[in-house]
Amino acid sequence: MKVEQERSIARRQRIVDAALEVFSRRGYRDAAMDEIASEAETSKGGLYFHFPNKQAIFLALLDRTARLLRERAEEAITAHDGPLARLDAALLVVIRTFAGHRSLARLFLIEAFGAGREFNRRMAEIHAEFAELITRHLDEAVAQGAIQPLDTKLAGKAWFGALNEVVTAWVLDDEPGRLEDSYPALRVLLLRSVGVLEQEGPRTGV
Amino acid sequence: MKVEQERSIARRQRIVDAALEVFSRRGYRDAAMDEIASEAETSKGGLYFHFPNKQAIFLALLDRTARLLRERAEEAITAHDGPLARLDAALLVVIRTFAGHRSLARLFLIEAFGAGREFNRRMAEIHAEFAELITRHLDEAVAQGAIQPLDTKLAGKAWFGALNEVVTAWVLDDEPGRLEDSYPALRVLLLRSVGVLEQEGPRTGV
Amino acid sequence: MKVEQERSIARRQRIVDAALEVFSRRGYRDAAMDEIASEAETSKGGLYFHFPNKQAIFLALLDRTARLLRERAEEAITAHDGPLARLDAALLVVIRTFAGHRSLARLFLIEAFGAGREFNRRMAEIHAEFAELITRHLDEAVAQGAIQPLDTKLAGKAWFGALNEVVTAWVLDDEPGRLEDSYPALRVLLLRSVGVLEQEGPRTGV
Amino acid sequence: MKVEQERSIARRQRIVDAALEVFSRRGYRDAAMDEIASEAETSKGGLYFHFPNKQAIFLALLDRTARLLRERAEEAITAHDGPLARLDAALLVVIRTFAGHRSLARLFLIEAFGAGREFNRRMAEIHAEFAELITRHLDEAVAQGAIQPLDTKLAGKAWFGALNEVVTAWVLDDEPGRLEDSYPALRVLLLRSVGVLEQEGPRTGV
DNA sequence: GATGAATGAGCATTCATTCAT
DNA sequence: AATGAATGAATGCTCATTCAT
Numbered sequence: 019m020k021v022e023q024e025r026s027i028a029r030r031q032r033i034v035d036a037a038l039e040v041f042s043r044r045g046y047r048d049a050a051m052d053e054i055a056s057e058a059e060t061s062k063g064g065l066y067f068h069f070p071n072k073q074a075i076f077l078a079l080l081d082r083t084a085r086l087l088r089e090r091a092e093e094a095i096t097a098h099d100g101p102l103a104r105l106d107a108a109l110l111v112v113i114r115t116f117a118g119h120r121s122l123a124r125l126f127l128i129e130a131f132g133a134g135r136e137f138n139r140r141m142a143e144i145h146a147e148f149a150e151l152i153t154r155h156l157d158e159a160v161a162q163g164a165i166q167p168l169d170t171k172l173a174g175k176a177w178f179g180a181l182n183e184v185v186t187a188w189v190l191d192d193e194p195g196r197l198e199d200s201y202p203a204l205r206v207l208l209l210r211s212v213g214v215l216e217q218e219g220p221r222t223g224v
Numbered sequence: 225m226k227v228e229q230e231r232s233i234a235r236r237q238r239i240v241d242a243a244l245e246v247f248s249r250r251g252y253r254d255a256a257m258d259e260i261a262s263e264a265e266t267s268k269g270g271l272y273f274h275f276p277n278k279q280a281i282f283l284a285l286l287d288r289t290a291r292l293l294r295e296r297a298e299e300a301i302t303a304h305d306g307p308l309a310r311l312d313a314a315l316l317v318v319i320r321t322f323a324g325h326r327s328l329a330r331l332f333l334i335e336a337f338g339a340g341r342e343f344n345r346r347m348a349e350i351h352a353e354f355a356e357l358i359t360r361h362l363d364e365a366v367a368q369g370a371i372q373p374l375d376t377k378l379a380g381k382a383w384f385g386a387l388n389e390v391v392t393a394w395v396l397d398d399e400p401g402r403l404e405d406s407y408p409a410l411r412v413l414l415l416r417s418v419g420v421l422e423q424e425g426p427r428t429g430v
Numbered sequence: 431m432k433v434e435q436e437r438s439i440a441r442r443q444r445i446v447d448a449a450l451e452v453f454s455r456r457g458y459r460d461a462a463m464d465e466i467a468s469e470a471e472t473s474k475g476g477l478y479f480h481f482p483n484k485q486a487i488f489l490a491l492l493d494r495t496a497r498l499l500r501e502r503a504e505e506a507i508t509a510h511d512g513p514l515a516r517l518d519a520a521l522l523v524v525i526r527t528f529a530g531h532r533s534l535a536r537l538f539l540i541e542a543f544g545a546g547r548e549f550n551r552r553m554a555e556i557h558a559e560f561a562e563l564i565t566r567h568l569d570e571a572v573a574q575g576a577i578q579p580l581d582t583k584l585a586g587k588a589w590f591g592a593l594n595e596v597v598t599a600w601v602l603d604d605e606p607g608r609l610e611d612s613y614p615a616l617r618v619l620l621l622r623s624v625g626v627l628e629q630e631g632p633r634t635g636v
Numbered sequence: 637m638k639v640e641q642e643r644s645i646a647r648r649q650r651i652v653d654a655a656l657e658v659f660s661r662r663g664y665r666d667a668a669m670d671e672i673a674s675e676a677e678t679s680k681g682g683l684y685f686h687f688p689n690k691q692a693i694f695l696a697l698l699d700r701t702a703r704l705l706r707e708r709a710e711e712a713i714t715a716h717d718g719p720l721a722r723l724d725a726a727l728l729v730v731i732r733t734f735a736g737h738r739s740l741a742r743l744f745l746i747e748a749f750g751a752g753r754e755f756n757r758r759m760a761e762i763h764a765e766f767a768e769l770i771t772r773h774l775d776e777a778v779a780q781g782a783i784q785p786l787d788t789k790l791a792g793k794a795w796f797g798a799l800n801e802v803v804t805a806w807v808l809d810d811e812p813g814r815l816e817d818s819y820p821a822l823r824v825l826l827l828r829s830v831g832v833l834e835q836e837g838p839r840t841g842v
Numbered sequence: 843g844a845t846g847a848a849t850g851a852g853c854a855t856t857c858a859t860t861c862a863t
Numbered sequence: 864a865a866t867g868a869a870t871g872a873a874t875g876c877t878c879a880t881t882c883a884t
Contacts, residue, residue, distance in 0.1 A: 026868075045341055047253050051854060061870050063857085068868090072854070132338015135251055142396040145389070169409040175393055176386035176413050183351070183385020184378065190348035203375040207382050211417035232843090257879060267845045269882085278879065438847075457753055459665050463875060473849050478876070480847090544750010547663055554808040557801070581821040587805055588798035588825050595763070595797020596790065602760035615787040619794050623829035644864090669858060679866045681861085690858065 030068050033058045034082060037075045042121035046076060046133035076133060077140065083126055084144050090115055091151065101158040102165075102214060108151065109181060109208075110201055116185050117197035124189045127182060149174035156212060165212045177208050236274050239264045240288060243281045248327035252282060252339035279342060286343075289332055290350050296321055297357065307364040308371075308420060314357065315387060315414075316407055322391050323403035330395045333388060355380035362418060371418045383414050442480050445470045446494060449487045454533035458488060458545035488545060489552065495538055496556050502527055503563065513570040514577075514626065520563065521593060521620075522613055528597050529609035536601045539594060561586035568624060577624045589620050648686050651676045652700060655693045660739035664694060664751035691754060698755075701744055702762050708733055709769070719776040720783075720832060726769065727799060727826075728819055734803050735815035742807045745800060767792035774830060783830045795826050 036058035040049045051072060055062045069075045094107040116123040130141045153174030159165045184204055188197045209215075242264035246255045257278060261268045275281045300313035322329040336347045359380030365371045390410055394403045415421075448470035452461045463484060467474045481487045506519040528535035542553045565586030571577045596616055600609045621627075654676035658667045669690060673680045687693045712725035734741040748759050771792030777783045802822060806815045827833075 029868085045338065047338070048340065050852085062855085063870050064868075066855070066857095067870095128337045128344070130338075131334045132251065132253075132336070134254070138334065138396055142393070145393065149389075149393075168412075172390070172406055172409045173413055175389045176410060179385040179387070179389020179392075180382035181385070183355075183381045183388060186385075187348070187351065187355075187381055190344055190351075200378055203378045204382060206374075207379055207417040210419060211413040213416060228843090235843095256877085268880085269845050270843080272880070273843065441847085457750065459750075460752065462873080474876080475849050475878085476847075479849095484875070540749045540756070542750075543746045544663065544665075544748070546666070550746065550808055554805070557805065561801075561805075580825075584802070584818055584821045585825055587801045588822060591797040591799070591801020591804075592794035593797070595767075595793045595800060598797075599760070599763065599767070599793055602756055602763075612790055615790045616794060618786075619791055619829040622831060623825040625828060647864090668856085680859085681866050682864075684859070685864060 026068075029058075029060065029064070030078075033060065033065060033068055033075065034079050037079050038122060038125060041076065041079065041129055042125045046129050046137075073134075073136060076137070079125070080130060080137075080140065080144070083122055084147070087112055087115060088147075100164070101155040101162065102209070105152060105155040105159075106205060106209075108155075109177075109205070112181065113185070113198055113201050116188075120189060120194075123185055127186050127189060145178065149178045152177045159212075165214060168212060173212060176211070180204065180208060232274070235266070235270075236284075239266070239271060239274055239281065240285050243285050244328065244331065247282065247285065247335060248331045252335050279340075282339060282343070283346065285331070286336060286346065286350070289328055290353070293318055293321055294353075306370070307361040307368065308415070311358060311361040311365075312411060312415075314361075315383075315411070318354075318387065319391070319404055319407050322394075326395060326400075329391055333392050333395060351384065355384045358383045365418075371420060374418060379418060382417070386410065386414060438480075441470075441472065441476070442490075445472065445477060445480055445487065446491050449491050450534060450537060453488065453491065453541055454537045458541050458549075485546075485548060488549070491537070492542060492549075492552065492556070495534055496559070499524055499527060500559075512576070513567040513574065514621070517564060517567040517571075518617060518621075520567075521589075521617070524593065525597070525610060525613050528600075532601060532606075535597055539598050539601060557590065561590045564589045571624075577626060580624060585624060588623070592616065592620060644686070647676075647678070647682075648696075651678070651683060651686055651693065652697050655697050656740065656743065659694065659697065659747060660743045664747050691752075694751060694755070695758065697743070698748060698758065698762070701740055702765070705730055705733060706765075718782070719773040719780065720827070723770060723773040723777075724823060724827075726773075727795075727823070730766075730799065731803070731816060731819050734806075738807060738812075741803055745804050745807060763796065767796045770795045777830075783832060786830060791830060794829070798822065798826065 033054070036054050037049075040054045040057050043049075044053070049072075051062055051065055054075065055065050058065070065075070069078065090111045091108040094111040095104040098104045098107045116126075130137060130144075149171075151174075153170045156165070156168075156170040156173055160167050160170065181204070184200050185197065188194045188200070239260070242260050243255075246260045246263050249255070250259070255278075257268055257271055260281065261271050264271070271281070275284065296317045297314040300317040301310040304310045304313045322332075336343060336350075355377075357380075359376045362371070362374075362376040362379055366373050366376065387410070390406050391403065394400045394406070445466070448466050449461075452466045452469050455461075456465070461484075463474055463477055466487070467477050470477070477487070481490065502523045503520040506523040507516045510516045510519045528538075542549060542556075561583075563586075565582045568577070568580075568582040568585055572579050572582065593616070596612050597609065600606045600612070651672070654672050655667075658672045658675050661667070662671070667690075669680055669683055672693065673683050676683070683693070687696065708729045709726040712729040713722040716722045716725045734744075748755060748762075767789075769792075771788045774783070774786075774788040774791055778785050778788065799822070802818050803815065806812045806818070
């Protein structure tokens with residue numbers, strides 16, 4: 019039993035991995051189940067044993083990615099003190115994660131929209147989640163008097179959008195530089211936008 | 225001849241109008257040439273007389289939209305003095321244009337990606353153009369001493385991204401409020417991000 | 431215009447003809463659209479231009495067949511006088527029609543059921559129509575005093591069923607004799623069942 | 637061993653029961669092995685342990701049903717004297733059996749055809765068997781002088797067909813009445829068709 | 843210029859059957 | 864005996880594109 023369950027989970031994993039590969043190579047619509055199957059070293063039927071349809075695979079991939087980002091961000095957050103430092107660390111971690119997984123970034127920021135009306139709601143939710151995370155910390159910063167009161171909801175969206183665009187441009191760049199290198203300047207802009215003029219960057223490694 | 229040319233141009237117009245309608249109703253992939261044809265009150269063959277293929281229609285639509293935005297932005301720009309005021313006016317005009325054409329916004333910000341790998345390059349260019357417009361004015365503001373030197377290229381992307389996200393969230397909102405209402409706060413954020421603390425909004429009408 | 435319409439109608443005809451061929455060769459479910467297409471010397475897309483789906487082709491075929499039978503039956507009916515003679519002529523015509531088109535009989539009596547729940551209602555209607563035709567004439571025979579009063583609704587079903595089974599057995603027979611040869615005896619049985627002991631057969635040719 | 641054999645037989649029973657349920661719910665083609673398995677509270681593998689394939693399950697069900705009908709009919713037959721009384725009793729028992737098992741009737745009279753070319757032969761046999769049972773008794777009635785000589789083979793088919801159609805119409809009726817109520821009138825028709833004008837109905841219970 | 847009929851490659855999905863455990 | 868994971872052939876349907884009229 020145990021063994022079989024583990025194998026089944028592993029197979030799902032492999033399918034989702036393959037899906038990432040194929041979706042980011044072809045885009046959602048042009049990705050054929052056949053190709054995902056062979057990339058996952060299984061058969062088309064195998065795919066349908068583990069997932070009800072193509073959409074479900076994409077959704078699983080989306081959720082896995084969102085979870086990964088969220089977990090890393092939260093980890094970074096708990097490792098720091100003070101709302102702005104935490105936010106700072108979280109954004110850096112997001113940048114770094116995408117920097118290390120360009121195809122994942124492409125999937126998350128580009129393919130996910132346009133994959134069909136059905137995904138728009140889910141993507142809106144994911145965007146909203148991240149924007150809210152930012153909003154929450156800005157609210158706390160306001161509460162602690164670290165920054166002046168402001169429309170934190172809007173700021174959450176704006177920060178997320180700024181980050182988003184920087185990463186998107188990097189994804190679509192034919193000869194991309196190092197994504198992480200954009201962060202320091204972006205950080206200054208974002209902090210200034212809420213009225214923080216100086217603050218040291220996070221001391222997280224590398 | 226003259227008359228026929230005009231008629232032909234009018235027909236193209238009607239097709240592109242129909243395309244906007246259908247693409248934003250269904251998304252690029254799910255929009256059928258049949259539906260565009262009937263929306264344009266012509267036949268499938270008629271479409272292919274005026275455009276070589278589906279992609280070309282979409283591209284024409286994209287370019288028409290980009291041109292519209294650019295023209296309006298430039299108009300606003302020439303109506304103002306000083307790089308920051310001009311930028312301010314341009315962004316406001318973009319916001320207002322999208323506010324008045326939600327389906328166009330959806331098309332431009334959501335469908336355009338995911339319409340297929342072939343469009344990504346074009347979209348990247350369009351994004352870049354707008355980011356560069358911002359960068360240009362920020363550069364000028366730096367040159368005039370209105371703001372402190374900064375990474376204006378990055379700031380261009382960030383500003384555009386912030387704007388983008390605010391509009392996107394509005395497009396995907398089931399019960400959207402008035403998009404224009406977000407602008408004043410966004411404006412403050414953006415200006416602050418480049419170190420400008422106070423500045424009156426543009427006096428553009430309504 | 432005229433020419434094109436005619437051609438279009440001819441094509442539909444050809445498709446329905448091909449469908450009869452293929453459905454009665456393979457049965458409804460095992461008939462592939464591909465095979466119907468090639469039998470009709472057109473392409474799969476062509477099929478779908480003229481019919482919305484497989485079911486619609488089958489239904490068109492069913493209706494065409496039912497219409498053919500009805501028309502021939504009515505023709506025979508108007509050529510005779512007296513309800514029993516008319517009925518007699520109608521049944522004979524049905525028998526003869528099936529005798530001349532074994533695959534059509536197979537389709538109509540065997541494939542049509544079992545082609546899927548969706549067809550059952552239609553088939554029930556068709557059966558009912560024929561049974562009612564019989565019932566109507568029996569009613570008239572009663573009204574004219576040619577036969578004693580009886581449950582004509584039930585008799586309609588029973589007569590139709592008897593006919594049906596005789597034809598079905600012939601269709602499924604590996605070495606079938608001449609279907610028409612069964613008619614005289616069947617005729618005697620049916621007439622006797624409503625109390626008519628003697629009556630000459632119809633004088634319709636061959 | 638004994639116990640295990642019994643268990644195995646019971647399992648087969650359960651599978652065939654489940655098959656009846658599912659086949660008459662969905663029709664042969666649309667019935668999935670998965671659904672039969674879960675209805676039988678076993679697994680797909682379990683099905684294939686007891687039967688070589690889907691067809692075999694259907695055949696087993698068909699044969700079980702035919703056997704049931706035959707046994708009940710024979711029972712009724714031996715309980716009566718005289719060929720016509722026996723026939724009468726047999727038909728009544730068939731009617732009553734179907735009346736009590738509508739899904740079984742649907743399966744036997746409707747799904748069984750159209751389940752695929754492979755079943756046609758078997759169904760033809762089953763029909764023939766019942767027709768022959770009728771023929772046999774009519775032959776005996778002729779031999780005993782109870783009825784005048786006639787084409788008893790044809791009459792067998794016709795009787796069976798009449799019965800068949802009455803039951804089929806009832807199966808396909810959305811708001812069916814009591815099937816048994818049709819029998820007395822049908823009986824009169826059938827008997828008259830072979831020249832018997834009066835005869836009391838069978839005295840079989842209820 | 844315009845039309846509508848035709849094409850055919852492409853694809854998601856289903857499902858009976860197999861088989862290692 | 865039983866399970867459930869895996870297989871892969873089969874198929875209805877879509878749709879951009881072509882082209883004779």
